[in-house]
Amino acid sequence: MNTLHTLYHIMRADFLERSRRYSFLVTLGLTILAAYLYIPPSSANYLTLGLGNYRGIYNSAWVGGAVAVLCSALLSLPAFYLVKNAIERDEQTRVGQIIATTPLSKSLYTLGKAFSNLVFLAGMVGVIALSAGVMQLIRAEVLRIDLWALLSPFVFCVLPSMAVIAALAVLFETIPWLRGTFGNVVYFILWLVLLIVSAANMPSLQRVGEPANDLWGVQVILSSMIKDTAAAFLDYEGSVAIGAVTLPAPLQTFTWNGIHWTAEIIFGRMLWFSTALGLVLLAALFFRRFDPAPRKPKPTRDTDLTESPPLESAQATQTPAPIHLTPLMSGQRAFYPTRILLAELRLLFKGIRWWWFIIFTGLNVAGLLLPTESARQYLLPVAWILPLALWSALGTREKRHNTDQLIFSAPHPQSRQFPLVWLAGVAVALVAGAGVAVNLILADDWLHLLAWGTGALFIPTLALALGVWSGSNKLFEVVYMLWWYAGPINRVESLDFMGTGSNLQLGRVLVYGLFTILLFALAVIGRKRQIKR
Amino acid sequence: MNLSIKNVSKQYRRDFWGLRDFSLELGAGVLGLLGPNGAGKSTLMRILATITGKTAGTVTWNGVDIARHPDNLRQVLGYLPQDFGVYPNLNALEFLEYMAAVKGLDGKSAKRRIDELLQLVNLVDSARRPLGGYSGGMKQRVGIAQALLNDPQLLIVDEPTAGLDPEERVRFRNLLADLSGERIVILSTHIVSDVEATATSIAIINKGQRITHAAPETILQAVEGKVWTWVVSSEEFAKLKQSHLISSTARRSDGVHVRVVSERKPNTDAEPAPATLEDAYLYFIQRTHLSKGEGQG
Numbered sequence: 034m035n036t037l038h039t040l041y042h043i044m045r046a047d048f049l050e051r052s053r054r055y056s057f058l059v060t061l062g063l064t065i066l067a068a069y070l071y072i073p074p075s076s077a078n079y080l081t082l083g084l085g086n087y088r089g090i091y092n093s094a095w096v097g098g099a100v101a102v103l104c105s106a107l108l109s110l111p112a113f114y115l116v117k118n119a120i121e122r123d124e125q126t127r128v129g130q131i132i133a134t135t136p137l138s139k140s141l142y143t144l145g146k147a148f149s150n151l152v153f154l155a156g157m158v159g160v161i162a163l164s165a166g167v168m169q170l171i172r173a174e175v176l177r178i179d180l181w182a183l184l185s186p187f188v189f190c191v192l193p194s195m196a197v198i199a200a201l202a203v204l205f206e207t208i209p210w211l212r213g214t215f216g217n218v219v220y221f222i223l224w225l226v227l228l229i230v231s232a233a234n235m236p237s238l239q240r241v242g243e244p245a246n247d248l249w250g251v252q253v254i255l256s257s258m259i260k261d262t263a264a265a266f267l268d269y270e271g272s273v274a275i276g277a278v279t280l281p282a283p284l285q286t287f288t289w290n291g292i293h294w295t296a297e298i299i300f301g302r303m304l305w306f307s308t309a310l311g312l313v314l315l316a317a318l319f320f321r322r323f324d325p326a327p328r329k330p331k332p333t334r335d336t337d338l339t340e341s342p343p344l345e346s347a348q349a350t351q352t353p354a355p356i357h358l359t360p361l362m363s364g365q366r367a368f369y370p371t372r373i374l375l376a377e378l379r380l381l382f383k384g385i386r387w388w389w390f391i392i393f394t395g396l397n398v399a400g401l402l403l404p405t406e407s408a409r410q411y412l413l414p415v416a417w418i419l420p421l422a423l424w425s426a427l428g429t430r431e432k433r434h435n436t437d438q439l440i441f442s443a444p445h446p447q448s449r450q451f452p453l454v455w456l457a458g459v460a461v462a463l464v465a466g467a468g469v470a471v472n473l474i475l476a477d478d479w480l481h482l483l484a485w486g487t488g489a490l491f492i493p494t495l496a497l498a499l500g501v502w503s504g505s506n507k508l509f510e511v512v513y514m515l516w517w518y519a520g521p522i523n524r525v526e527s528l529d530f531m532g533t534g535s536n537l538q539l540g541r542v543l544v545y546g547l548f549t550i551l552l553f554a555l556a557v558i559g560r561k562r563q564i565k566r
Numbered sequence: 567m568n569l570s571i572k573n574v575s576k577q578y579r580r581d582f583w584g585l586r587d588f589s590l591e592l593g594a595g596v597l598g599l600l601g602p603n604g605a606g607k608s609t610l611m612r613i614l615a616t617i618t619g620k621t622a623g624t625v626t627w628n629g630v631d632i633a634r635h636p637d638n639l640r641q642v643l644g645y646l647p648q649d650f651g652v653y654p655n656l657n658a659l660e661f662l663e664y665m666a667a668v669k670g671l672d673g674k675s676a677k678r679r680i681d682e683l684l685q686l687v688n689l690v691d692s693a694r695r696p697l698g699g700y701s702g703g704m705k706q707r708v709g710i711a712q713a714l715l716n717d718p719q720l721l722i723v724d725e726p727t728a729g730l731d732p733e734e735r736v737r738f739r740n741l742l743a744d745l746s747g748e749r750i751v752i753l754s755t756h757i758v759s760d761v762e763a764t765a766t767s768i769a770i771i772n773k774g775q776r777i778t779h780a781a782p783e784t785i786l787q788a789v790e791g792k793v794w795t796w797v798v799s800s801e802e803f804a805k806l807k808q809s810h811l812i813s814s815t816a817r818r819s820d821g822v823h824v825r826v827v828s829e830r831k832p833n834t835d836a837e838p839a840p841a842t843l844e845d846a847y848l849y850f851i852q853r854t855h856l857s858k859g860e861g862q863g
Binding site for chain 1: 612615616617619637640641643645647649650651652653654655656660663664665667668669670671672673675678679682683686709712714716717
């Protein structure tokens, strides 16, 4: 009883804190908007969940099933980043140190955090499920709401996947090297792999009877839809399309009564909850109860031993001679852009390990030596994803480290320091991609060089704009990874901001140039808002 | 050198004012800004440091409106916020170099100034260790050093001695006294002894409003003849707490030695005692409670 009481209060405090945040409303709004677009009217010439040119009539079962598929695919990425801050917040607010002194066990704490993550995500899923019901009434093909048919796909398919995400977020927070940007990248890759695996094992007519139990729960819903479509239309070949798909033939509808939830299916789905529990218990093993001291003392250099006495005790015994400060002349305070730029660069690179610089040197040498086409297509995307953590600090650093009052009370924080923060980000892009740039110059490939230059300006500007407005590094990291994956890697031409493809057009480069200017203006407005609170 | 604060108000919510109709005229010297928690001290500090905008009123620095021309003041401003952070991967030297660049100091002056400041705040030995490993008091000293980097004409320090050990606290008080000659120093705190040691004038603030602003001697005169001491039993002491403003107590073998601030002689055994700033502070705060009640947010 006491345990439940503790869990309830951990969950409640987290839920209240999160649901009062602006990002919660934005994500909710965007997801509801997506749900709205996902149930197009009959007159639309596209389908978002199409089985050939067939779809179920918009009854509670179809709307619930279709929106649950969307919810799993769309929410599973931002959901992780939204909840991956439960332990971090306790650490930053120093509540963690108080919690650490209570009898609360590590496993109960991680369980409480995972549970509160789940409750938060379940709240979002609940709102989306309700909006699906509203969409059914708006489209008005069937006006009777069948609550079981509407909600069961969310309960059995979406919630178990959210439980795994909630637990993964806690696990990532307890493992030091997964806590920051690297962890964000790892989850993105994991999400992508699971999505690709899920798509590769998409149910088909031939495999309808086979057990399907992917993490996202999409296969359970789709295999039932495929089976019933095949029974309704003999010419249906078993194809499934998710996303905005143009209708191949006039739309035909049928009545789908939903998934027949057998004990086997429900048990399979519930197994994901036990996976989540396993992850939470694993997290408890890594959780260090907010102990700020390193587990193993860092190796001490000989010079440290001779030069540095223990911190506080040594100073307490010293009685230094009176120090007089030399007054500064008024001419000694001016604008030294190079000094600020160098200071910003030092701040960006501080804490980066030595091997990182070796990788960058290697990438630049390879960018110079590889054939131009290969350097542009394969090497540049790699060179411009590695500094992700450096760029994502732009615009968020002051808030994250609570130095904003110091920086914003210095002279000209807007007109002098801010552009140089941006320039430091641009310098990182220029240095990271320098080898490829020289290669392009040597090959007289001026159009791709122009695209390279635009890309080098675009990336830090995007980082700065999203950082300043969101106050967090996560938004840029997620948006940039998605953009990078779709554009430079998968060659969706309109999203290729680096100009890696062969069919590059000057117009597209100019559009990105213009977009960069707009983003910069947005960043400037955002920073002005930060300074003048 | 003049800082003029005229009828400044800051409204946070419809029913909550952080600061209301606050006015002060300041010249060179140390102003001790005293007030209980939530009195509006930090709000005033942030407005003066150009961090927070005001809802009404004007603040001018040497006749120039700081809301319209904040950089005019920022050039000569040193600010130590109550709650601030540092970049954990930088060491003290690097952090101060970064802040010097942001504040627009040239390389040579910055280097000399940082060397002197590191000695001043007693951080020379640990100047090359990452700030992430510093104790709270050491971080506070880094904060003090950064506030003094640009040899500020207006130095605003909000609860500067929080987290400092007694020795460092005394050093910092002496430093403030040394600095006060040719600049305005605003020291915000609720630790009366810090103000007692350094302030050339004192402003008491409560519930967003100025209660008084005067020289320490004038403030002390206001309670002269209103401070009393005598010895009571433990039972009497419990009753006394309900009826009188007690500024200090000490339990001894003969009973509880109480110090009471009261307009009239509170007890036949009570003897008049010389007033301290702490007595005066409690007297002024108590007076506002009695005149306005506790209802305001």
